[in-house]
Amino acid sequence: MGDPLQEKNTAETLPDVTPLRTTEEKEENKLTEFQSEILQLAAVLNGDHFLSSFPDEMSSKMNVKEAHEYVEGVVARFKRASKEAIMLGVDESTIVDMRSSLTNRSSIHN
Secondary structure (H helix, E strand, O other): OOOHHHHHOOOOOOOOOOOOOOOOOOOOOEOOHHHHHHHHHHHHHHOHHHOOOOOHHHHHHOEHHHHHHHHHHHHHHHHHHHHHHHHOOOOOOOOOOOOOOHHHOOOOOO
16 A cells, blocks of 8 residues: 555546537627526625625626636636635635725726
8 A cells, every 4th residue: 555645646637528519609698597607606706796786787797708707717816816825824724715806907998
C-alpha cells in the first residue's frame, strides 16, 4: 500500500466531453428558466443578490450571450478570491463571501 498523501495528489486525465448541442448557439435569445436559475446562482455567488433589481430584472434584461459572460466572470472572480484566501492562510473550511462588484465596474454612458 502506497503513501495516502501521494495517492490523494495524483492527477488523473479525463477524456474530452462530447458536446450535447446539435445546433448553433442562439446567443441573442432570451434566457430559458434553467439559464435564469444559473444566472441567479451566479448573482448570489457574486454578492449581487443584495441589489434591489435581483433577480427578475437581471434575467429579463440579459440575452444568452450576456448571461454567459456574466456567469463566466463571476466564476473566475470567485476562484481568484478563493485562491487569494488560501494564500493568505485562511482555514480551508471558511466560506468566501463575495461583495457586489458593481461599484468597481466602469460604465459607459451614451
